[in-house]
Amino acid sequence: MSKSLPSRSENYSEWYNELVKRADLAENSAVRGCMIIKPYGYSIWEKMQRALDDMFKETGHTNAYFPLFIPKSFLSKEASHVEGFAKECAVVTHYRLKNDPNGGGVIVDPDAKLEEELIVRPTSETVIWSTYKNWIQSYRDLPLLINQWANVVRWEMRTRLFLRTAEFLWQEGHTAHATKQEAIEETEQMLEVYADFAENFMAMPVVKGIKTANERFAGADETYCIEALMQDGKALQAGTSHFLGQNFAKAFDVKFLSKENQLDYVWGTSWGVSTRLMGALIMAHSDDQGLVLPPKLAPIQVVIVPIYKGEDQLNAIKEKVNPLVKSLRKQGVSVKFDVSENQSPGFKFAEYELKGVPIRLAIGNRDMENGTIELARRDTREKTSMAFEGIEQVVVDTLTDIQEKIYAKALAFRTENTHVVNTWDEFNAKLDAGGFVSAHWDGTSETEDKIKDLTKATIRCIPLDAKEEAGQCILTGNPSNKRVMFARAY
Amino acid sequence: MSKSLPSRSENYSEWYNELVKRADLAENSAVRGCMIIKPYGYSIWEKMQRALDDMFKETGHTNAYFPLFIPKSFLSKEASHVEGFAKECAVVTHYRLKNDPNGGGVIVDPDAKLEEELIVRPTSETVIWSTYKNWIQSYRDLPLLINQWANVVRWEMRTRLFLRTAEFLWQEGHTAHATKQEAIEETEQMLEVYADFAENFMAMPVVKGIKTANERFAGADETYCIEALMQDGKALQAGTSHFLGQNFAKAFDVKFLSKENQLDYVWGTSWGVSTRLMGALIMAHSDDQGLVLPPKLAPIQVVIVPIYKGEDQLNAIKEKVNPLVKSLRKQGVSVKFDVSENQSPGFKFAEYELKGVPIRLAIGNRDMENGTIELARRDTREKTSMAFEGIEQVVVDTLTDIQEKIYAKALAFRTENTHVVNTWDEFNAKLDAGGFVSAHWDGTSETEDKIKDLTKATIRCIPLDAKEEAGQCILTGNPSNKRVMFARAY
Structure with a gap:
């Protein structure tokens, strides 16, 4: 308490780490990459949960709970899904400890090896769609609108409190629909819910957009996202909503009989936000004296x-x-x-x-x-x-005024730090200055990768409100008909 | 829907299983012993959570979140604790999958073996007390009154929906105190909270008592419990509150400086109820037509x-x-x-x-x-x-009348099925008839074990309101000064 925080301009990263600890939000645990969410931090998360949960219920969703463990074979059923998650899975191989007969203390009992390894869920599409197969027979069973509040594990090598942790808390919605159109509408509706929450509760303006193929969720046909700008000029993905097409329905053979008596695969969506939002909330508004909380999410107002x-x-x-x-x-x-x-x-x-x-x-x-x-x-x-x-x-x-003013302040900051550029030099200069950079791109993954290699910037999204506009790719000069949003990101 | 439920008298166990499935409460998943809590079942659990959480907060507790994983060495620090939980632990040994170079599909990557195995928490005393060591220095940091809502895993061999599952949802309170007296008062207070919840929300009368040494939580000095009677005459432990003494403080070296400037170990408690309460709720009131829910917990009233x-x-x-x-x-x-x-x-x-x-x-x-x-x-x-x-x-x-009447009905059932016996023959006859059997016991673990072997009945608790009364042990005839409550149990 006696020592003041490092200032943001001095060392933004250190400022964040110290603030998270000193404001009693979270700390690292003895398990690499797993955090402890302290009571004050958790009480903010509870307020977020309550607000989001109310919004999910108002849009017709109900909560349920699916297992923590996923059989290895399930994860493998959707090809790009396993590709995306296999590299960071916590794997359960045994179900018992015993005393080492050679006096080595408590050891894993080699006789208690599982027949099939279990993965600690990194996300629950596979276990949920394997269940939906039994729940869905006809169009009468659709839409199925379910959400789950849960912990998930992704074995990240470099972790930071709230922003990237091996275990995190989140909600994951998983819905099933009779038509493609309805599934797309659901995907878009939930993106709107997230944007509404970010702007009206977190007082954090967001850009709504679509991810490029490179950045898409493993197993989705389309990933929608909301992107926010932090005070150091870096972007942060704050929520995603995925249109899954029929990918998981096909992987788990989930078919339904339509009104017209036709058998067809079900259409799916999934969408989630996590304790990462805590990191976004902290970085969006706080100053060198500490946290600045929007009244709607402040445990003590x-x-x-x-x-x-x-x-x-x-x-x-x-x-x-x-x-x-x-x-x-x-x-x-x-x-x-x-x-x-x-x-x-x-x-x-x-x-x-x-x-x-x-x-x-x-x-x-x-x-x-x-x-x-x-x-x-x-x-x-x-x-x-x-x-x-x-x-x-x-x-x-x-209280009302503060809620509005901190939103307005964050919005003004974002406006000031959103740059429209047309040349490679400008592009680099603005990236170095920090912020969103709106530029033309030729639409290829190859160019996207090259830009990332050269600048560390990624395409945060193709904004939903991007206008048709003829232009030339910032790197290759090839034709483009829309600007996309670049930034360096968390 | 067309087929009616099996009746309770016909096959109580089958009635329960079918009811849980048909009323859309829960079902088994593809992972052995892990259940799926379906939306209707989960909405009842949410009502339970909300009511309990309010009660915890009214008694000064706040929520926090601790890691899912526990290093194997932590679990081993409290000797009786590891003894109690080692036999049913899910163990994470690796953190990556990869494609089998020999074409065997996705396999566990042998190069991604953890240096130290991680246990999926069966309960969180160890990981929490290892944290409390950093949070507690002086009496000013006490009491520390924290609760966590979480999933836990105990690798049970025989599972039943809600009653005994490998993964379950629960809350676990973990408190730290400066004095023994205060910790005991906390333990007793939380038992009262559980009894209040069971009786006034679940409409389920409970016996409050203390467990014998045999049935004590692994690592506790004293375990308090609430015990309910199900319609088939079997008892169900519905919640426990543990006085941990200084056991975990000693295992994790958690000391504090007292007002008198003395360094001493901290006193601890822990207490929990789980989704097992769903099983209790179902069995306490439901009939051959289906569920009977107390209005205070009914998602649709x-x-x-x-x-x-x-x-x-x-x-x-x-x-x-x-x-x-x-x-x-x-x-x-x-x-x-x-x-x-x-x-x-x-x-x-x-x-x-x-x-x-x-x-x-x-x-x-x-x-x-x-x-x-x-x-x-x-x-x-x-x-x-x-x-x-x-x-x-x-x-x-x-609605008010139904809440009261189903409690009164359950209480009348329990009264009818609570028997005071003084001979071994009577004891056996009443156990076979079903219900609580109040009898004298000589106080030894040996006798308790023998009675269990002979009758399958356990001492559910030594009721808090048991009077001093001279008598002879039902089995050995040795002197006893208090009756204890026996039953066959879930």
């Missing part, structure tokens, strides 16, 4: 700190503040009235600033005499002395 | 089925019923107005009966003429024609 000498002053403040606390809570505002005595007001101020509490109210003896209270906004760090009378409405309005 | 011929009649019914639906929902009642046209009212009646919807309202043409509506209670299967006017309040009151 308002903290009230009394400044007093002696029991009598504290009691007088309590008497005045308790009704305010009660009535704010009645309105659904989450308030902490911090009367703890071990820490000084200054210490508390720094602590709640670090933790991103949107509004801090402070009230001392002079305020009591004058009928005032001090309101500090976390986003702008402005402090204002105000009349205590009427403060409740000010707090409610300020 | 009221279903309204229209009985009509032609569009006009349906429209008239809709016009009358829609305001009722709206106003019930406003009161927080979850209502389904089933206007689907593919199925007959009779089919719908059977379906909602199978799924345990507490109240069914049916309204037809004659009701429309007479200003009536038919109300059917799932618990008693009584049908009553009532005035439509005022039905809203009747529904609300009936």
